[in-house]
Amino acid sequence: MHFTRTTDGVTIAYQKLGRGPALIWMPSLSNIAAQWRIPALRTAYEVLSRECTLVLYDGRGTGDSSRDIDLADLGVDSHVRDLTAVLEATGLRRATLLGYYHSVATAISFAALEPRRVSRLILYGGAPRMSDAMQPAQTQALLSLVDKDWSLFADAAATAWLGWDGAESGRWTAEAFRTATTPAIAKAWFEAARHIDVTPSLAQVEAPTLVLHRQGDQQIPVSVSRRMAAGIPGARLVELPGKTPTLFVEDPAADLSLVIGFVTAGRVSRTLPSGALTRREQDVLRRLAAGDTNNEIAANLGIAVHTVERHLANIYRKLGVRGRTAAVAHALRGT
Incomplete structure (x- = not known):
C-alpha cells in the first residue's frame, strides 16, 4: 500500500498494479486491503492488472486512508481532490476512469473538469444525481441501519444490496464493509451523497463513455442509466444480462472481457473467446x-x-x- 496527500491535507491510500493502459477503479465505500480477500474481486484485480495499469484507492474516511476528516466536506469536490492526488502520486497523465456506485458522479465531474486527463470513462451502479440511485425502498431501509446497527448494515449490504450470495464471498464482503469506516463517517458520507448532482456536467464530458447496467438490477432503475447515457455526448449503454447488482460476479469473464476491451481498444463486445473449449x-x-x-x-x-x-x-x-x-x-x- 502507498500513501499520498490531497491539497487539503487528507492522506489517501492507493495501490498501482500491472502495466498497460491506465485504469483507475474509483472507490465507493472502499476497503482495498479487505477487498483483496473477496475471491471474485481478487480475480478481477489480477486479471485487469495483467492487461492494464490498475490503480485502486480508498477514498477519504475509508479503508487505510485518513479517517480524521471534515464530515461536513464530503461532497463531490472533496472526492475530486482524492482522485487528483492519486493521479499525481502515480505519475499518470491520462487514465480510464471506472466510476463505481458512489464514485460515478465524481468520475463524471472530473472528466468534465479535466478532459485531457481522461482517456475513457466507464460508469456502473450510480447516477449523476446521487439521490436517484438511493431512492429504492430497499436502499432506504438499509441506510436506516447505518447508525442503528452497523454490523447488521454490513451483513445486509453485502447480501441483499450487492447480491453476494456465495457464503465465503458474502462473509468477506460484509467484513470489508464493517471495517471500511465508522458509522459516523458512513452516515455523513451517505447524507452528503444525497445532495450530489453533477447533471450539468454530463454534456461537458468529452471522453468516450461506456455506461453499464445490469438488466435485472432492482436497486437502480434502468431509466436512470439510460438518462445518464443520453446526457453524455456519444455515450454507449450496455444493458448486461442477469440480476446481480455487481460487476465481475454473475458472469465475471464476460464482464472483464467487456471492460478490458473498452479500456485497451475502445471496443464494446460481450463475446467471451472460448477457443476449442467444450x-x-x-x-x-x-x-x-x-x-x-x-x-x-x-x-x-x-x-x-x-x-x-x-x-x-x-x-x-x-x-x-x-x-x-x-x-x-x-x-x-x-x-
Whole structure:
C-alpha cells in the first residue's frame, strides 16, 4: 500500500498494479486491503492488472486512508481532490476512469473538469444525481441501519444490496464493509451523497463513455442509466444480462472481457473467446474467473472434484497456459 496527500491535507491510500493502459477503479465505500480477500474481486484485480495499469484507492474516511476528516466536506469536490492526488502520486497523465456506485458522479465531474486527463470513462451502479440511485425502498431501509446497527448494515449490504450470495464471498464482503469506516463517517458520507448532482456536467464530458447496467438490477432503475447515457455526448449503454447488482460476479469473464476491451481498444463486445473449449469447460472457466476453489466449482456445477481437475487440465492444455489466472486472462484476450 502507498500513501499520498490531497491539497487539503487528507492522506489517501492507493495501490498501482500491472502495466498497460491506465485504469483507475474509483472507490465507493472502499476497503482495498479487505477487498483483496473477496475471491471474485481478487480475480478481477489480477486479471485487469495483467492487461492494464490498475490503480485502486480508498477514498477519504475509508479503508487505510485518513479517517480524521471534515464530515461536513464530503461532497463531490472533496472526492475530486482524492482522485487528483492519486493521479499525481502515480505519475499518470491520462487514465480510464471506472466510476463505481458512489464514485460515478465524481468520475463524471472530473472528466468534465479535466478532459485531457481522461482517456475513457466507464460508469456502473450510480447516477449523476446521487439521490436517484438511493431512492429504492430497499436502499432506504438499509441506510436506516447505518447508525442503528452497523454490523447488521454490513451483513445486509453485502447480501441483499450487492447480491453476494456465495457464503465465503458474502462473509468477506460484509467484513470489508464493517471495517471500511465508522458509522459516523458512513452516515455523513451517505447524507452528503444525497445532495450530489453533477447533471450539468454530463454534456461537458468529452471522453468516450461506456455506461453499464445490469438488466435485472432492482436497486437502480434502468431509466436512470439510460438518462445518464443520453446526457453524455456519444455515450454507449450496455444493458448486461442477469440480476446481480455487481460487476465481475454473475458472469465475471464476460464482464472483464467487456471492460478490458473498452479500456485497451475502445471496443464494446460481450463475446467471451472460448477457443476449442467444450461447454462444460467454459462453465468451469467462468467459475474459475469468479475465484471459486475446485471444491466450490464442483458444488456449483454438480460434478465431482476430480472431474473439475480433469476439465482444468484440458483447459490449460488447450489454451497453452500453466495456471488459473493465466487461463482466465488468456480467454479474455481471445488469443
